[in-house]
Amino acid sequence: MKRKIQIGVIGGREASPELLELAEEVGEAIAHRGAVLICGGMGGVMEAACRGAKKASGTTVGILPTISSEDANPYVDIAIPTDMGVARNAIIINSCDGIIAVGGRYGTLSEIAFALQKGIPLVSLKSWNFEKFIVQANSPTEAVDWIFKQIGLGQIS
Numbered sequence: 569m570k571r572k573i574q575i576g577v578i579g580g581r582e583a584s585p586e587l588l589e590l591a592e593e594v595g596e597a598i599a600h601r602g603a604v605l606i607c608g609g610m611g612g613v614m615e616a617a618c619r620g621a622k623k624a625s626g627t628t629v630g631i632l633p634t635i636s637s638e639d640a641n642p643y644v645d646i647a648i649p650t651d652m653g654v655a656r657n658a659i660i661i662n663s664c665d666g667i668i669a670v671g672g673r674y675g676t677l678s679e680i681a682f683a684l685q686k687g688i689p690l691v692s693l694k695s696w697n698f699e700k701f702i703v704q705a706n707s708p709t710e711a712v713d714w715i716f717k718q719i720g721l722g723q724i725s
Contacts, residue, residue: 572604573665573716574605574606574663575604575606575664575665575666575667576607576660576661576663576668576679577594577605577613577617577667578613578668578676578679578680578695579614579670579671579672579676580612580671580673581610581612581613581614582611583616583670583671583672584671587613587671587694588613588616589616590670590694591613591614591617591620591671592616592617592619592623593708593709594668594708595619595621595623595624595626595628596620596621596623596624597624597709598617598620599621599622599626599627601712601716603665604626604627604629605621605627605628605629606631607630607660608633608656609630609631609632609647610630613672614641615642618630618644621643622643627645627646629647629648629663630644630648631648631650631656631659632647632656633650633651633653634650634651636649637649654675660679661682661688662686664683664688666688666689666690666715666716667679667680667683667688667689667715668690668711668712669690669691669696669702670695671695677696680695680702689719690702690703691703691705691711691715692705693707
């Protein structure tokens with residue numbers, strides 16, 4: 569059996585309504601492509617992305633900073649409690665074939681740094697902008713299309 573592609577969505581626990589809507593669209597697009605959505609499993613961008621994936625009957629995994637799987641947002645299918653706080657960010661990145669950053673602050677920046685160090689494809693959607701290192705997307709569709717092209721899957725209907 570072929571392993572499913574795992575796409576990470578990273579972003580803050582606190583986010584504007586615009587970012588939440590973008591994250592939800594990203595999650596839905598990931599699920600439509602048959603990939604598993606990996607995230608930090610908490611609120612904000614993570615919850616919105618999971619909600620979008622569930623709309624499209626996708627599978628979601630939350631790698632939690634806490635010790636209890638009960639802390640996961642209600643759209644997480646598989647909760648992995650780490651009790652590691654932000655150190656779990658390395659686990660999130662190492663679990664992904666590609667990463668989409670939506671908004672976010674310093675925790676998201678640490679995940680971006682891990683992805684860049686590991687050479688994992690990364691695209692930013694209204695997140696940190698380091699033009700020399702990070703591709704900037706203008707829409708959820710553009711972000712998901714770019715990630716799938718980078719991992720060699722191109723357009724999938």
